[in-house]
Structures are given as structure tokens and as C-alpha cells.
Amino acid sequence: xxxxxxxxxxxxxxxxxxxxxxxxxxxxxxxxxxxxxxxxxxxxxxxxxxxxxxxxxxxxxxxxxxxxxxxxxxxxxxxxxxxxxxxxxxxxxxxxxxxxxxxxxxxxxxxxxxxxxxxxxxxxxxxxxxxxxxxxxxxxxxxxxxxxxxxxxxxxxxxxxxxxxxxxxxxxxxxxxxxxxxxxxxxxxxxxxxxxxxxxxxxxxxxxxxxxxxxxxxxxxxxx
Amino acid sequence: xxxxxxxxxxxxxxxxxxxxxxxxxxxxxxxxxxxxxxxxxxxxxxxxxxxxxxxxxxxxxxxxxxxxxxxxxxxxxxxxxxxxxxxxxxxxxxxxxxxxxxxxxxxxxxxxxxxxxxxxxxxxxxxxxxxxxxxxxxxxxxxxxxxxxxxxxxxxxxxxxxxxxxxxxxxxxxxxxxxxxxxxxxxxxxxxxxxxxxxxxxxxxxxxxxxxxxxxxxxxxxxxxxxxxxxxxxxxxxxxxxxxxxxxxxxxxxxxxxxxxxxxxxxxxx
Numbered sequence: 071x072x073x074x075x076x077x078x079x080x081x082x083x084x085x086x087x088x089x090x091x092x093x094x095x096x097x098x099x100x101x102x103x104x105x106x107x108x109x110x111x112x113x114x115x116x117x118x119x120x121x122x123x124x125x126x127x128x129x130x131x132x133x134x135x136x137x138x139x140x141x142x143x144x145x146x147x148x149x150x151x152x153x154x155x156x157x158x159x160x161x162x163x164x165x166x167x168x169x170x171x172x173x174x175x176x177x178x179x180x181x182x183x184x185x186x187x188x189x190x191x192x193x194x195x196x197x198x199x200x201x202x203x204x205x206x207x208x209x210x211x212x213x214x215x216x217x218x219x220x221x222x223x224x225x226x227x228x229x230x231x232x233x234x235x236x237x238x239x240x241x242x243x244x245x246x247x248x249x250x251x252x253x254x255x256x257x258x259x260x261x262x263x264x265x266x267x268x269x270x271x272x273x274x275x276x277x278x279x280x281x282x283x284x285x286x287x288x289x290x291x292x293x294x
Numbered sequence: 295x296x297x298x299x300x301x302x303x304x305x306x307x308x309x310x311x312x313x314x315x316x317x318x319x320x321x322x323x324x325x326x327x328x329x330x331x332x333x334x335x336x337x338x339x340x341x342x343x344x345x346x347x348x349x350x351x352x353x354x355x356x357x358x359x360x361x362x363x364x365x366x367x368x369x370x371x372x373x374x375x376x377x378x379x380x381x382x383x384x385x386x387x388x389x390x391x392x393x394x395x396x397x398x399x400x401x402x403x404x405x406x407x408x409x410x411x412x413x414x415x416x417x418x419x420x421x422x423x424x425x426x427x428x429x430x431x432x433x434x435x436x437x438x439x440x441x442x443x444x445x446x447x448x449x450x451x452x453x454x455x456x457x458x459x460x461x462x463x464x465x466x467x468x469x470x471x472x473x474x475x476x477x478x479x480x481x482x483x484x485x486x487x488x489x490x491x492x493x494x495x496x497x498x499x500x501x502x503x504x505x506x507x508x509x510x511x512x513x514x515x516x517x518x519x520x521x522x523x524x525x526x527x528x529x530x531x532x533x534x535x536x537x538x539x540x541x542x543x544x545x546x547x548x549x550x551x552x553x554x555x556x557x558x559x560x561x562x563x564x
Contacts (some may be wrong), residue, residue: 194410197361198476199400199428203393208427212414289414289456 077251084247092230098169103176125174137167141239164236179221183214215287221278297321304373315480330357331535340509344522353515363403373398387456395441400428404530409465411457418453420470443471447501450523463494483514491550531555
């Protein structure tokens, strides 16, 4: 118990990194997912086909592999191409890898959500002089969330847990700090259990927040 | 109850009124299927034109070609004398200037069969959104205008509700208020009562009769023969993408010249 108290500040530093990575991943991943979804829905094949190909590829291989390719492969390519020695930071590699994966899955969630907005509403927007961009921003975008939030919530939970993978390439996150503490104190059970409880706490708090967001996004929907 | 004399007075001055909408030789095909084979229409200010026809006659497509929700394959549309400029791209006509189209669409407010209210906005937001984002009106002015129009169609008490909480008739009246709030040159009604339960049709028709009586310029695709006869000053009967019969509603309905229109009338008067 004393060990847990002694290591607590260190573990909290790790938690900070874990949360920072998870939140940054979602921020980048949401933008990427939205962009990929719009590319997929494009009338132009040169936009939609590559978007489908890339997301199918990324969803089809292990996330861990994506991370390794970006961390080790990224350094190698940068060195070979630019001829300079660049070290990709574990955080950056983790952010890129997890965002790519998040964005790929989110693009499918968004695509389904966009298709759930009745076409007539966009048509009404156009008929009243809204530009295509205004229709997107004022009519479609506000209405996708009630459909998209449950799916995005699942992705967020997955992302929080996937940050643990990034400890393998040396990110000082909660997982790595717990690992270090477990090894130096020889109390793996205590520290892994503690880490597990923290992850559980994050997901529980997220569920509450997501439920609120979903309720908010569903305003205007007839309750039956 | 209905002020028929007022309509007659408005109709009497119609030929002297300026032209609000001029449509020349609109054509539209889907692949090999020709839906509109060249339809022309000149509507003066205060005209109420009822467009009748069986399903598949092209009447809704015609209305949607006017504000370019459907892209016509040929023909011209002029609103208050201004021609919507078209150009050719890969053998298909497309608008030359989308900004012009958006500006003109704002003058041609459309009322849809399925209402198409924006579900995530309150009733008041529905009637102010286009005023603010398209016409650039200040929010307070848009809200005042919106409130006035909601009061006009009798749903002012629903301003904070969402469309999903209203009956079909109330939703369609909100949609009409949304159209009125734009101060449109011409109102386009695409079967506005066809999706309504029978007992809700009259509340919407009454609003439309009032609009006709106050001299709004309206194009109304409808199956409501009573409305066509009493509120419209012109009737067009579409058949297979062409205007089969046209004229003053009472006259052409009493003495239909074409056999098709005769059959259509006897069918719908059962």
C-alpha cells in the first residue's frame, strides 16, 4: 500500500499522458473521419475510391502493426528520403497511428449518420438559397450526432484502451508507469489492478458524458 | 365565407400586372424517358396557377425544374425578368453562376409535400434560418418577421416546439410560414396536402386560400379540385409531359376540350 502511495504521483503523470494522447487522437480522428466520410460520399470516383481503399486497409490490419510501421517505418523513411536522422517521438507516432485508425472507423460511423438525415431537408435548404456548404454546416452536421454519438463513443473507449499499446514504443503513459512500478516494487498485481481501475474509471465517466451528449443531440426527435 | 369577390378583383387586374415568372420550353429527360416535352408558362404578379395531372404527368418535375432542384435539359426560366443563366458541361446544362441560382431560389420559396422542415431546429428557427443565412437579415428582424408569419398561419404558440412534436397540418403551416418569411416573388407548392391526413387538409388549404386572396403569386401542384376551381385564376392540366389543357379554372372544368382532362375530372369528382 505504501508503494502505491509513493508511486502515485508518477502514475498520475502517466495518466496525464494517456488522457492527452486519447483526447488528441479523438480530436484529430474526428476531423479525419469527417473528411474521409465526405470523400466516400463524393460523386467523384477519384475521391471516394481511395478513401474506401485506405480505410478498408487500416481497419483490416492490427492497430499495433500500424503503430510499429509509423514509429519504426516512419523514422526509416524520413531518414532515407530526407537523408537526415529524425527521431519520431513516441507520442507523435502514437497520435498518428491511433488517429488514422480512429478516423477510418469513424468515417463509416459518419457515413451512416449522414445517410440518416432525410434528403428532403437538404433539398429544402437548397430551395431556400443555402449554398452546399451552408446545407452541410447548418442542416446536415447538427443532425448527424444523434446517430453518430453511440458509435463514436465505442471508438473513444477503444482509443483510451489502445493508448496502452503506445507504451511499447516508449511513451511514458499510465501503462508504462504502472509497468515500471510493478517491476521495481515486485508488486505487479497491485499496480496492474490500480491501472485497470483507472482505465475503468475513465470509461465509466465517458459513458456518463456520452449519454448526456446523446440526449442533447437528440433534441427535436419525437419521443415515442 | 371566402372572399370570392376579392379574388375576382385581383384577377381582373392580372394582365396589367408585371410578369413575375416566365418559363419557356422546359424539357427534362431521365435517360431515354422524356418527362417534360417542352412546357411554357407566364405568371403575372398575383396569379394563382393550379397545375393538375395524374401521377407521372411531370407536374412535380416541372415545379422542381423552375428552382433547379432538377436540372432541366433545355428551356429558360426568368424570375422578374432575370434569366437564370445556364451553360453546358459534358453535354449537360448546368447553372453558369451558382450564386445567381441561390439568390433566385430565395425568391422562389417552395413548400414540399413532405414539409421538409429542419428537424433539429425549433419552429421559430425554421422560419428564421434562411432569412439570416441567405438574405442576411439581422437576427432580431428575422425573428420578428418569423413570429409574424407564424401568427399569420396560426401556429405562433408552437414557436419553441420542434417539428417532430407537431401534427402534419401544423408542420405544413410552419413550412408555409418559412416560405412567406422570405418575402418571395413566387411561391411554389408541390402537392402541399397530399401527405396529410384527410382531416388536416382543410387547415392548410385555408391558409393557401388566404394567400391567394391577398394576391400572392403562386404555382400550386395539387389534387385538390376545389382549391383549383375556387382559389386559382388559371389551371394547367399536364399529360405525359405536355400541357393538355389550360385556361380559367371554372371554364375549363365546366367545358373540358380534351378527352384526357374530361376523364381526369370524372375520375376525381367521384
